[in-house]
Amino acid sequence: MGDVQAVLSALAVFQGAPDKASLNRANTWLQDFQHSPDAWATCNVLLLTPDVPLPAQVFAAQTFRAKVTYDLHQVDAANLPGFRDTIVAALQRYHKGPKTVIVQLCLAIAGLALQFPSWTNAVQFMIDSFGRNPETVPVLLEFLTILPEELNNNHKIPITDDEYAEREAHLLTANAKQVLELLSMYIQATGVTHAVQSQVFDCLRSWLIAGEVRVTQLVKSPLFAYAFEALASDSLFDSAVDVICELIHETQEIDDNMPAIELIVPRLIALKPQLVNQRDEPEKIKGYARIFSEAGETYRMLLLQHPETFFPIVEAIGECSAYPDLDIVPITFSFWMRLAQTIGKKPSISPLFLEAYRALVQVIISHLHFPSDSSSVTAQEAEDFRSFRHVMGDTLKDCCLVLRTDTCLLATYQMITTALSxxxxxxxxxxxxxxxxxMRSMGAELDLSDNDAIPKIMALIPSLPNHPRVRYAALLIISRYTEWANLHPEYINAQLQYVSAGFEDPDSEVCGAAGQALKYLCQDCKQHLVEFLPQLHTFLGATGPKLVQDDRRQVYEAIAYVISAMPMAQAAESLRTFSVDILARIHAATNKTTITKQELEDVGDGLENLEVMLHVIQGFGEELPPACRTSCKDAWDILDTFLVKYGADYNMAERTTRVIRHGITLFGNSALPVVPFVVARMSFAFEATGYPSYLWIAGKMIQNYGGEEDADLRGSFREVYERSTNSISSLLQTKSPSDIPDVIEDYLRMLASMVTCAPDIFFESSAFPLAFRTAMAAMTLIHTDIIFASLDLFSLIFTHECLNPDLSIPKPPKFPIYSSAIQAVVQKNGFQFLGYLLSGLVGDFPEDSISIVVSIFRAFALIWGSQLLSWLPSVLQQLPISVAPQQVQAQFLSDVSRAVNDKEYDKVKYAILALNRSSRKARERRRTSGLDR
Known part of the structure; x- marks a missing residue:
């Protein structure tokens, strides 16, 4: 009874209000207990002991299910019949519930039947055990429902594909006819309850989904008629809908199932009047919408071939699409999409379908109307409706596929003109x-050569009512139609005027839409807008200060697109004009004795605007135009002075370094004279603030200029490397790596750039051992990007050519120095490094990092094989048994030892993959161990 009491005590922890540590301890103990051989007997006692608390009953049943899935090898084959009888007896005891216990025990029996080939009559055994007594029939139906689901979905049961195929045929296929007859008997049995009939339908659906009950068999059984008749019952409606939808779905092989389809379709069409009769019952309409939509999708080829017979199904789906409940409408969308894709390939289309899609356009646009009383809608409902409008917009695109976009646009245009009349x-x-x-949604499908519908829309826009929601929508149409405007430049001037007026609107969303429209106009029509650049400059000076920053940034982005279309010299001059405006404001703010918070924010906005312009323009090639030749030093002098004064402000540091990043792209090698000064500033700024953006830029500088031989430049690289390493090492004396993840990540990426571009600095510096230990600590973080950054760095170190043992390959003179440096850090830190590496492998490393781990471990085995084998037993002992069981550790050690001793280093890969696979299974088992609370 000791284990029983221990289980009860652990479960009791969850009933109170325990602290997190107590919860974790109890949960871990229960999971470990589930793995143990003693759990079989203990859980049997728990299930058969009267007055055991419900959580203990559920836990015991879940444990049986888990152990059947993972640990059936713990039971001697001779004892399997007795174990089966134990579970069946427990199921008899709990036949009245609770349902969670019944479900888990049925799952356990299903899993046992799959792994117990000598149990040749499992289904009949369960029918004999539970099918004779009306009180236990629900348990039998639960088992028969679960059986195909478990056999088809539980891929954790350890049997081969051949064994699975043999047992599935024996358990399911061989019993399908009998199960169908049994369900037919129960559905019409004297005194049968709606609850049992609902279970019958659920069971039937399960066997249909598994493909074991054939439609040709089903339509000949009483269940076929009962499914349609059950739609009249409130209690059975949902189950009947599920069965009918599955029945229709299973007839998708049209030619093979025509006799069944000929029986199904008349019954479907007979349901159509219910869409009117049940109009006030949304849940019923939803069920009918599912049935008709499933039929429409499954029979869409028949719809097109025989519209005289099948078109009522399309009409029914149209009625469902027109229903005012927007939870029901999207059920039909998949049908309309698939039918449109099919119709789009046909040379001719029946007028019936053209009319159906015309009606659908009207229906969808009616659903797009915002409520007349917005006060009656919650904020979440309003947001949901906005999102759903875009889904409905996709259905309008389907209509364009059938009717042609210009036809749909003209119909929509007519709606507006009719309203405006x-x-x-x-x-x-x-x-x-x-x-x-x-119109905006359908713009994704427009014909760029259209000279009919779109000109009418463009002429209409200036005359639209001056309502903010209307202006917002019209501006977004301009955004969507800019590619068309590029081919019809005569419309650009009028569009530009409408967009410019949008910036004057007091509604912030209208201003935002104007910014978006201007951005796309300038992006797609930039060649035509070069002549408007002076106007845009004037506009920016006059209106820019009135705009919120998001809108102002979009204007700068738009202007940058126009500049990018200019000849190089003119583009450089224009960029300089706009940049000087921004830099002058930054310089003026820097020179102020005191500055307000708002003024500093304005400087940050200016930096953001400059960043977005540089991002769009990118660069002018290797030969800078005259207008840019002194710009690099001039700009850096201003930014450097600004950083000296305001670099301790986090937002200013972020903004400035992003501008510098794009400056590297713009100026390229022309920036070399200032790069040492930039790197030095980054070094001192990081030391003073600890902001990761300074390391990020230092890394980009090393990446771009690491191959240069300039002594000052290389000195600045060494300085930032050593200073930042010392700073981070000091930080980690008082902080965990998880406290400074951004710093760690940018530091690691800077180091990776240095290994690749300046290995002499990286390996020869006294900072290297400290950097190595910092990168090791980074492997403990549960942060995908940082783990990849640290593993990438170690891969660069351990696979460096300086470690290549092939003496026949000539090596640069510095390689022995690099190799000695690596050897030294491995001798000092190798044991701890292996511990971090394997802990991550069986723990929190992302799955797609395994190939890098293999690369590192293989290199380690090749260079330090003897040390690896001496360290490995102790390293493995540190791994949690819960994710790396003893036998798994032993196998891994054996596999690695064999690979190293036989000098077959490629086999290290298979050892790593096997360890990872085993630990993943163990973690998955604990995650799905069934401790549902």
Whole structure:
């Protein structure tokens, strides 16, 4: 009874309000207990002992299921019949519930049946045990429902594919006819309850999904008629819908199932009046929408070939699409999409389908209308509706595929003109905005050569009502149609005027839409907008200060696109004009004795605007235009002075370094004279602040200029390496790596650039051992990017050519120095390094990092094989048994020892993969161990 009491005590922890440590201890103990051989007997006692608390009953049943899945090898084959009888007896005892216990025990029996080939009559055994007594029939139905699901979905059971195929045929295929007859008997048995009938339908659906009950068999059984008749019952409606949908789905092999389809379709069409009769019952309409949509998708080829017979299904789906409940409408969208894709390939289309899609356009646009009373809608509902409008927009694109985009656009245009023809007080803004949104959605499918619909829309836009939602929608149409405008430049001037006016609107969303429209206009029509650049400069000076930063940034981005279309010399001059404006404001702010918070924010905004311009323009090639030749030093002098004064402000540091990053791209090697000064500033700034952005830029400088021989430059690289390493080492005396993840990541990436571009500095410096230990500590972080950065760095170190043992390959004179440095850190830190590496492998390393681990471990085995074998037993002992069981550790040690001793280093890969696979299975078992609370 000791284990029983221990289980009860551990489970009791979860019933109170324990601290997290107590919860974790109890959870770990229970998971470890589930692995043990003693769990079989203990859980049997728990299930059969009266008055055991419900959590203990559930845990015992879950444990049986888990152990059948993972640990059936612990039971001697001769004892399997007795174990089976034990579970069946428990199921008899709990036949009235709770359901969670019944489900887990049924899962255990299903898993046992799959692994117990000498149990040749498992299904009949369960029918005999539970099918005779009306009180236990629900348990039998639960088992029969679970059996195909478990056999098809539980891939953790350790049997071969051949064994699985043999047992599946024996358990399912051989019993399908009998199960169908049994379900037919139960569905119409005297005194049968709706609960049992619902279970019958659920069971039938499970066998249909598994492909074991054939449609040709089903339509000949009483269950076929009962499924359709059950739609009249509130209690059975949902189960009947599920079965009918699955029945239809299983007839998708049309030619093989035509006799069944000929029986199904009349029953479907007979349901169509229910869409009117049940109009006030949304849940019923949802069920019918599922049935009709499933039929429409499955029979879409028949719809097109025989519309006279099948078109009522399309009409029914159309009625469901028009239903006002927007939870129901999207059920139909997949049908309309698939049908449109099929119709789009046909040379001719029946007028019936053209009319159906015309009606669908009207229906979808009616659904796009915002509520007339927004106060009745919660913020979440409003957000959900906005998101759903884009989903509906995708269905409008399907309509374009069938009807052609210009036809849909003209129909939508007509809706707006019809609304505008009425008196202003008789028009709601929703009547105009919804078609505009539709035009925007359909713009993704527009024909760039269209000279009919789009010119009408463009002429209409300036005359639209001056309502913010309407202006917003119209501006986004301009955004979407900019590629068309590029081919029809005569419309650009009018669009530019409408967009410019949008920046004057007091509504912030309208201003944002104007910024987006200007950005895309300038991006797609940049060649045509070069002549407008002076106007844009004037506009920016006059209107820019009034805009919020997001909108102002979009204007700068737009201008940058226009500049990028200019001839190089003119583009450089224009970039200089806009850059000087920004840099002058930064310089003026730096020279102020005192500065307000708002003024500093304005400087940050200016830096962001400069960044976005540089990002768009990129560069001018290797030969800088005259306008840029002194710009690099001039810009750096301003930014350097600014950093000296405000570099301790985190946001200013981020903004400035991003500008510097794009400056590297713009100036390329022309920046070499200032690079040592930039790197030095980054070094001192990081030392003073600890901000990762300074290391990020230092890394980019090393990456771009690491191959240069300039002494000052290389001195600056060494200085930033050593200073940052000492700073981070000091930080880690008081902080965990998890406290400074951004710093660690940018530091590691800087080191990786240095190994690749300046290995002499990296390996020869006294900072190397400290850097190595810092990178080791980074492997303990549960952070994918940082783990990859640290592993990438170690891969560069351990696979460096200086370690290549092949003496026939000539090596540069410094390679022995590099090799000695690596040898020294391995002798001092190798044991700890291996511990971190293997702990991560069986722990939190991302799955796609395994190839890097293999590369590192193989190099380690090749160069330090004897040390590896001497360290490995102790390293493995440190791994948690829960994810690296003893037998797995022993196998890994054996595999690695054999690979090293036989000098077959490529076999290290298989040892690593096997260890990872075993630990992953152990972790997965603990994750899904069934401790559901």
């Amino acid at each position: 009425r008196s202003p007080e008789a028009i709601s803004w929703q009547e105009v905005e919804a078609p505009l949104f539709a």
